[in-house]
Amino acid sequence: xxxxxxxxxxxxxxxxxxxxxxxxxxxxxxxxxxxxxxxxxxxxxxxxxxxxxxxxxxxxxxxxxxxxxxxxxxxxxxxxxxxxxxxxxxxxxxxxxxxxxxxxxxxxxxxxxxxxxxxxxxxxxxxxxxxxxxxxxxxxxxxxxxxxxxxxxxxxxxxxxxxx
Amino acid sequence: xxxxxxxxxxxxxxxxxxxxxxxxxxxxxxxxxxxxxxxxxxxxxxxxxxxxxxxxxxxxxxxxxxxxxxxxxxxxxxxxxxxxxxxxxxxxxxxxxxxxxxxxxxxxxxxxxxxxxxxxxxxxxxxxxxxxxxxxxxxxxxxxxxxxxxxxxxxxxxxxxxxxxxxxxxxxxxxxxxxxxxxxxxxxxxxxxxxxxxxxxxxxxxxxxxxxxxxxxxxxxxxxxxxxxxxxxxxxxxxxxxxxxxxxxxxxxxxxxxxxxxxxxxxxxxxxxxxxxxxxxxxxxxxxxxxxxxxxxxxxxxxxxxxxxxxxxxxxxxxx
Amino acid sequence: xxxxxxxxxxxxxxxxxxxxxxxxxxxxxxxxxxxxxxxxxxxxxxxxxxxxxxxxxxxxxxxxxxxxxxxxxxxxxxxxxxxxxxxxxxxxxxxxxxxxxxxxxxxxxxxxxxxxxxxxxxxxxxxxxxxxxxxxxxxxxxxxxxxxxxxxxxxxxxxxxxxxxxxxxxxxxxxxxxxxxxxxxxxxxxxxxxxxxxxxxxxxxxxxxxxxxxxxxxxxxxxxxxxxxxxxxxxxxxxxxxxxxxxxxxxxxxxxxxxxxxxxxxxxxxxxxxxxxxxxxxxxxxxxxxxxxxxxxxxxxxxxxxxxxxxxxxxxxxxxxxxxxxxxxxxxxxxxxxxxxxxxxxxxxxxxxxxxxxxxxxxxxxxxxxxxxxxxxxxxxxxxxxxxxxxxxxxxxxxxxxxxxxxxxxxxxxxxxxxxxxxxxxxxxxxxxxxxxxxxxxxxxxxxxxxxxxxxxxxxxxxxxxxxxxxxxxxxxxxxxxxxxxxxxxxxxxxxxxxx
Numbered sequence: 001x002x003x004x005x006x007x008x009x010x011x012x013x014x015x016x017x018x019x020x021x022x023x024x025x026x027x028x029x030x031x032x033x034x035x036x037x038x039x040x041x042x043x044x045x046x047x048x049x050x051x052x053x054x055x056x057x058x059x060x061x062x063x064x065x066x067x068x069x070x071x072x073x074x075x076x077x078x079x080x081x082x083x084x085x086x087x088x089x090x091x092x093x094x095x096x097x098x099x100x101x102x103x104x105x106x107x108x109x110x111x112x113x114x115x116x117x118x119x120x121x122x123x124x125x126x127x128x129x130x131x132x133x134x135x136x137x138x139x140x141x142x143x144x145x146x147x148x149x150x151x152x153x154x155x156x157x158x159x160x161x162x163x164x
Numbered sequence: 165x166x167x168x169x170x171x172x173x174x175x176x177x178x179x180x181x182x183x184x185x186x187x188x189x190x191x192x193x194x195x196x197x198x199x200x201x202x203x204x205x206x207x208x209x210x211x212x213x214x215x216x217x218x219x220x221x222x223x224x225x226x227x228x229x230x231x232x233x234x235x236x237x238x239x240x241x242x243x244x245x246x247x248x249x250x251x252x253x254x255x256x257x258x259x260x261x262x263x264x265x266x267x268x269x270x271x272x273x274x275x276x277x278x279x280x281x282x283x284x285x286x287x288x289x290x291x292x293x294x295x296x297x298x299x300x301x302x303x304x305x306x307x308x309x310x311x312x313x314x315x316x317x318x319x320x321x322x323x324x325x326x327x328x329x330x331x332x333x334x335x336x337x338x339x340x341x342x343x344x345x346x347x348x349x350x351x352x353x354x355x356x357x358x359x360x361x362x363x364x365x366x367x368x369x370x371x372x373x374x375x376x377x378x379x380x381x382x383x384x385x386x387x388x389x390x391x392x393x394x395x396x397x398x399x400x401x402x403x404x405x406x407x408x409x410x411x412x413x414x415x416x417x418x419x420x421x422x423x424x425x426x427x428x429x430x431x432x433x434x435x436x437x438x439x440x441x442x443x444x445x446x447x448x449x450x451x452x453x454x455x456x457x458x459x460x461x462x463x464x465x466x467x468x469x470x471x472x473x474x475x476x477x478x479x480x481x482x483x484x
Numbered sequence: 485x486x487x488x489x490x491x492x493x494x495x496x497x498x499x500x501x502x503x504x505x506x507x508x509x510x511x512x513x514x515x516x517x518x519x520x521x522x523x524x525x526x527x528x529x530x531x532x533x534x535x536x537x538x539x540x541x542x543x544x545x546x547x548x549x550x551x552x553x554x555x556x557x558x559x560x561x562x563x564x565x566x567x568x569x570x571x572x573x574x575x576x577x578x579x580x581x582x583x584x585x586x587x588x589x590x591x592x593x594x595x596x597x598x599x600x601x602x603x604x605x606x607x608x609x610x611x612x613x614x615x616x617x618x619x620x621x622x623x624x625x626x627x628x629x630x631x632x633x634x635x636x637x638x639x640x641x642x643x644x645x646x647x648x649x650x651x652x653x654x655x656x657x658x659x660x661x662x663x664x665x666x667x668x669x670x671x672x673x674x675x676x677x678x679x680x681x682x683x684x685x686x687x688x689x690x691x692x693x694x695x696x697x698x699x700x701x702x703x704x705x706x707x708x709x710x711x712x713x714x715x716x717x718x719x720x721x722x723x724x725x726x727x728x729x730x731x732x733x734x735x736x737x738x739x740x741x742x743x744x745x746x747x748x749x750x751x752x753x754x755x756x757x758x759x760x761x762x763x764x765x766x767x768x769x770x771x772x773x774x775x776x777x778x779x780x781x782x783x784x785x786x787x788x789x790x791x792x793x794x795x796x797x798x799x800x801x802x803x804x805x806x807x808x809x810x811x812x813x814x815x816x817x818x819x820x821x822x823x824x825x826x827x828x829x830x831x832x833x834x835x836x837x838x839x840x841x842x843x844x845x846x847x848x849x850x851x852x853x854x855x856x857x858x859x860x861x862x863x864x865x866x867x868x869x870x871x872x873x874x875x876x877x878x879x880x881x882x883x884x885x886x887x888x889x890x891x892x893x894x895x896x897x898x899x900x901x902x903x904x905x906x907x908x909x910x911x912x913x914x915x916x917x918x919x920x921x922x923x924x925x926x927x928x929x930x931x932x933x934x935x936x937x938x939x940x941x942x943x944x945x946x947x948x949x950x951x952x953x954x955x956x957x958x959x960x961x962x963x964x965x966x967x968x969x970x971x972x973x974x975x976x977x978x979x980x981x982x983x984x
Contacts, residue, residue: 014912014913014914017909017912017913018913018914021909021910021913021915022656025656025660028660028663029663032663032678035678036677039670039675039677040673040675045314045943046343046938046939046941046942046943047672047673047935047938047939048935048938049673050670050672050673050675050677053662053666053931054663054666054677054678057659057662057663057666058663060659061656061659061660061663064652064655064656064659065656067652068650068652068653068656071650071652083708084708084709084711087707087708087709090707090708090710091704091705091707091708091908093707094703094704094707094880095704095901095904095905097880098700098880098884098901098904099901101884102884102894102897102898102901105884105894105897106894110885114881114884114885117877117880117881118877118878118881121876121877121880122873122874122877124707125706125707125710125872125873125876125877126710126711126873127871127873127874136874140874140878140881141881144881144882144885148885148889152524152532152889154888154889154892155198155229155231155892156885156888156889204527204531204811205528205531205532205534205815207814207818210531211818214535218535231892232891232892233891233892233893234687234891235683235684235686235687235891235893237669237674237686239683239686240683240684240686240891240893243683268674270669270674270676270683270686271683272683314942315942317939317940322674323672323673323674324674343939343942345936345939345940346671346672346674346936347936348671348752348932351751351807351808351814352751352752354807355624355625355751355805355807356628356629358625358805358807359624359625359626359627359628360625361628361629361940362940374806374826374827374828375806375828377826377828377830378806378828378829378830380829449821449822449824450818450821450822451821
């Protein structure tokens, strides 16, 4: 884990990233408070209503984000290490691959989607054995599919050709 | 947080494959039928579904596999049934919630989105108190509640769930104000009653039978038209002068628009399996009340209940 | 008051029933496997096997289910330690120090300690069940909404002790978890909060969020630098931990076992709560609390013995009162009922012979878990030898399929991905993930029980200070919350002074 305690030095990238993250969390908290305005008031005479707890959590969260932001800004500077080349793009592509797989699975079924996904991500991780990777991708997705469909009786989506 | 549910569809199906030789109709079913259960495995609804599927598979060409799709107090699974492709390969085990959730704005379906196949089980609400409570009869209990409005705490399995509405309906019927306490299911409510933290629960007889048998709880009455087989000594509300009959039911439902052939096969299979001695015995083991009802009667009951709960919830201010 | 002859008779009956012993062992293996897979839980395993037991005699059937239950609680630790993928929520606590040990190249020590701790915790809890069941039977009934609320607050206070370097960041993660935990149906009124019209969000998708935060986030992190691998960790040495190491964690195991049994007995609190509470107390009593989170062996021992000790406690409440404390025991209650054994006050009188045979079988389950667990660890340890380029993509597939299997829902897989992205950035900028998991476990428990307590007392807040258990737990929560904060502030001032 990348420790960024109060007295730990921060690289410019980490500082900016942490601040963006805090800003996102604050926006989520504010949005939550705004959304609770549409919640109905107490449904029971002895209750505090559905909005009380979310608002409480959100307010504390905003205060904590503010404290943390001040700490982050005041932390001493540190020199940045060069990140591994292409790190960001690889992570983004991996996230995209999962998203595509989720979208494709109901249509292509699990075995096909998983094999394609495995092949693509193995390639992304820099292993360039065209045949070996393909064999592994097909074998692993088939094994997982058999395990879940037969061993655990979880009906995973399958490719249905012209099924009504 | 009881979301740890899952699925294991073809379990019963696998066991039944060797038995499934006797095809009922030529075409349907040509492949495995998926039965959606909107509650988690191991629960009452799930056990009814599995017991039914096991027995029904003996007379189906392709087996029924049970799939649990939980969440939203049943809304997720029930939506799955209502919105399934009407080809007969997705059926469901529906519960009384189809007549309740839509009125609370918690479901995208309505009760009329389902076609009835058969009702399998029905459990009434029962008012149960601690064995050392001062009330021996329903009358004494209700008299106490009327004298002390808002102090009698009745535990239920969740706001808007059937047992909550049963208690609300009781309060409305006799003119008493109860303090309704929602729990995460019937078991925690019963636990609170055992610990003396509430005065009564309105859950089904099955859910308290253990403790009534052990002499720790006392059942004052059941909200049914007839006495429950497992508790022949407990009088109905009607016998005790309160005209109220509220309870849950479980039955096989399908989405509207199923082909005639599939409908008739399913109804026939449900009639055989649902009335078999084997199925009755399975339900009895689980303390569940067997109550078979054919498609027409069941469909009429759903419509009537839908109307009843719609009116009740509007009056209680719970309708959205 | 305790009849030893019953127990001896039980052991004898068990020994003459090889089928029951085989079923217990099979159950344990299935349980370990299911527990190790992200998304598959002991509850799921028990429910899968339930229909198979219908046709069996009570003893083998119930021991099969017990084996799955015990193995499932323990199995979560394997992947948590080796890959930082907690198979169960309880293992999210184990992952904190367990994975840190793997990174230091001490995977075998962590795995071995986890196994032995699970064995001691579990066996200890069954012994409590055997000898103290009548004494402790009523304990669960003292727990009403105010007590459960206080327990949840105490659980939440643990966030401060699992926050790592920066308490503020840990608290932010925890509060974010609490806010996320309010998604879904409002526990009192049934109003859908922050669901945006999706019925899939009526309940907090807890397990998908956990899989995303830990497993998917870790996989995304690996993508940054595919060449990095756990060099020396790839070797598994001796699995049975050396005696001096074991001896040093024995007091922790003993204390955690006691805590685990208590947590197990309380309805609504399970192995997850027990693991975090045990971790917190292990840290509180430790001579070097600063090592926790960086690969402290007693952290692993505490979580595992606490989580497994829960099993005996949960069974105690279920068997003596007929009250299921969690989802697994709820299914077991059904299994017993179907076998014609009504759990509750009468069970011990009417079926004493079977009950004691069952207890003997449960001890056997734990012995089997110790032996099989050590063997399976050796096999599972090979996963570290798989090149990351193959392992990471496979983990991502397992995350997707495990999440899907949970509820047959692609929506949940999407939730898992969102949590994975969030977890990746949280990790990158020093926000710990375990407070989120803890908040997701405790948040709904705290809110529902606070509001229920308020209703039970007709709107009066008196319950906060008039009930002894509630007061004690709330005091403990304050102590847990503020001691590390004060210590941290003190150190900060100290370092400022030095700097100036």
